[in-house]
Amino acid sequence: xxxxxxxxxxxSFVHRLDPRVKLVLLFAFSFAMYQTINFWVxxxxxxxxxxxxxxxxxxxxxxxxxxxxxxxxxxxxxxxNFLLSGGNVVPGLNVANEHALFSIPFLGFxxxxxxxxxxxxxxxxxxxxFMFTQAMRILSAILFAxxxxxxxxxxxxxxxxxxxxxxxxxxxxxxxxxxxxxxxARDFSVTLDAQRARGFEIDKLRGGIFSKVARLAPxxxxxIIGSIVGAEDIISAMELRxxxxxxxxxxxxxxxxxxxxLLIVLGLLWFIVITTINIIGVIHxxxxxxxxxxxxxxxxxx
Amino acid sequence: MAVTEGQRRSxxxxxxxxxxxxxxxxxxxxxxxxxxxxTNFLQxxxxxxxxxxxxxxxxxxxxxxxxxxxxxxGVGNFIGDLVSGYGVYWNWDVGNGLIxxxxxxxxxxxxxxxxxxxxxxxxxxxxxxxxxxxxxxxAFSDIIVSQTTASAASATxxxxxxxxxxxxxxxxxxxxxxxxxxxxxxxxRSAA
Numbered sequence: 194x195x196x197x198x199x200x201x202x203x204x205s206f207v208h209r210l211d212p213r214v215k216l217v218l219l220f221a222f223s224f225a226m227y228q229t230i231n232f233w234v235x236x237x238x239x240x241x242x243x244x245x246x247x248x249x250x251x252x253x254x255x256x257x258x259x260x261x262x263x264x265x266x267x268x269x270x271x272x273x274n275f276l277l278s279g280g281n282v283v284p285g286l287n288v289a290n291e292h293a294l295f296s297i298p299f300l301g302f303x304x305x306x307x308x309x310x311x312x313x314x315x316x317x318x319x320x321x322x323f324m325f326t327q328a329m330r331i332l333s334a335i336l337f338a339x340x341x342x343x344x345x346x347x348x349x350x351x352x353x354x355x356x357x358x359x360x361x362x363x364x365x366x367x368x369x370x371x372x373x374x375x376x377x378a379r380d381f382s383v384t385l386d387a388q389r390a391r392g393f394e395i396d397k398l399r400g401g402i403f404s405k406v407a408r409l410a411p412x413x414x415x416x417i418i419g420s421i422v423g424a425e426d427i428i429s430a431m432e433l434r435x436x437x438x439x440x441x442x443x444x445x446x447x448x449x450x451x452x453x454x455l456l457i458v459l460g461l462l463w464f465i466v467i468t469t470i471n472i473i474g475v476i477h478x479x480x481x482x483x484x485x486x487x488x489x490x491x492x493x494x495x
Numbered sequence: 496m497a498v499t500e501g502q503r504r505s506x507x508x509x510x511x512x513x514x515x516x517x518x519x520x521x522x523x524x525x526x527x528x529x530x531x532x533x534t535n536f537l538q539x540x541x542x543x544x545x546x547x548x549x550x551x552x553x554x555x556x557x558x559x560x561x562x563x564x565x566x567x568x569g570v571g572n573f574i575g576d577l578v579s580g581y582g583v584y585w586n587w588d589v590g591n592g593l594i595x596x597x598x599x600x601x602x603x604x605x606x607x608x609x610x611x612x613x614x615x616x617x618x619x620x621x622x623x624x625x626x627x628x629x630x631x632x633x634a635f636s637d638i639i640v641s642q643t644t645a646s647a648a649s650a651t652x653x654x655x656x657x658x659x660x661x662x663x664x665x666x667x668x669x670x671x672x673x674x675x676x677x678x679x680x681x682x683x684r685s686a687a
Contacts (some may be wrong), residue, residue, distance in 0.1 A: 369521035
């Protein structure tokens with residue numbers, strides 16, 4: 194089994210960014226976006242994330258498998274959420290108090306037999322706006338998340354986490370886990386081929402549920418136990434080199450450029466502003482009223 | 496490195512991060528990240544995907560401690576996301592980390608040894624609790640992260656809980672017995 198990371202070496206704005214910046218932007222932006230249901234704030238964030246993703250210069254052919262999964266995931270989350278809640282998706286609002294546009298017959302649950310009944314599924318200005326807001330919010334976070342896989346050298350992740358204040362032992366463990374992967378992938382492939390030579394058919398597991406699961410053991414157990422036994426040499430080597438006794442240095446040195454620092458500041462500022470708006474709540478200042486609630490214009494929801 | 500029985504049964508044995516535990520953390524995370532991806536095609540009746548890799552944070556937590564379980568589950572899930580290229584979903588990384596962490600709390604009773612049925616059953620109980628709590632944390636945090644409703648989150652939770660419980664609870668004792676046999680053969684005890 195050939196194991197490769199999704200990383201694509203390329204010279205783009207996002208590729209040149211310090212890995213720490215990408216991680217900070219992901220968390221600051223995501224945490225900010227998750228706090229708000231305001232359409233205009235989420236739209237602004239979505240546009241910013243589109244610009245960021247576009248500057249990574251990733252081709253559709255390289256990422257289409259990922260995006261197909263993402264679109265299905267977002268579609269399922271938004272639609273299933275809407276259907277399972279009977280249209281009551283807007284936090285703090287009941288669909289009966291919203292501005293209805295149209296209804297379609299749908300199934301709803303009831304507390305007495307037959308427990309399922311025909312109920313109208315109402316589409317309102319508020320819940321349609323919320324669905325778009327929800328989809329944009331999820332996609333915004335994903336637009337910051339996907340470039341991390343494709344634009345960050347896996348070898349730089351350990352030193353990045355160390356630079357973010359994570360203890361050296363944990364950062365080194367992250368680095369070591371990425372170094373283990375090609376070796377483990379090879380071992381897994383060899384084990385699977387060896388078991389197939391002995392008549393093990395991974396895609397033709399017979400028997401009931403419990404038998405099928407137990408028959409997975411020949412695929413998994415040798416790889417895990419073999420790698421634990423093999424790790425003893427690595428442990429001995431690290432102990433002989435006094436790992437953990439003194440502060441660790443890294444062969445790769447990351448240097449923040451002014452643009453990296455600026456982006457971190459902007460990302461944290463975005464998070465602080467959104468959080469502040471969220472804490473303050475209603476802003477009753479004429480032109481800023483659109484930041485309140487969902488931000489639906491008055492002419493749509495009088 | 497040889498240790499006395501008194502040194503084994505101490506808080507440091509459970510909560511300390513030695514060189515050995517750093518390596519096992521890395522190994523557990525790499526195995527979980529690697530094995531999560533290629534087994535997605537496996538299906539139980541009813542089109543439910545199964546992840547035999549779920550046993551990895553359970554096993555590493557039960558044998559090497561809660562920190563190793565936490566790292567194996569959390570960072571392993573993060574690495575799986577990196578390999579697949581699907582993007583990073585931090586709340587699911589936290590949930591997977593919790594699975595391994597709670598399974599690792601079994602060390603308070605078992606001290607990393609599973610050489611009889613009673614200890615294996617204790618490990619299974621902690622593993623089951625870990626799966627229940629960890630998956631709940633991941634699925635229901637989507638209410639805040641993705642603004643899903645409780646019913647949608649519940650559906651996600653139940654669809655993941657049953658296969659993970661079945662896989663984890665069946666494969667974990669097999670791994671524990673195989674590990675005991677391997678360690679007996681090489682003349683070593685479990686992590687210090």
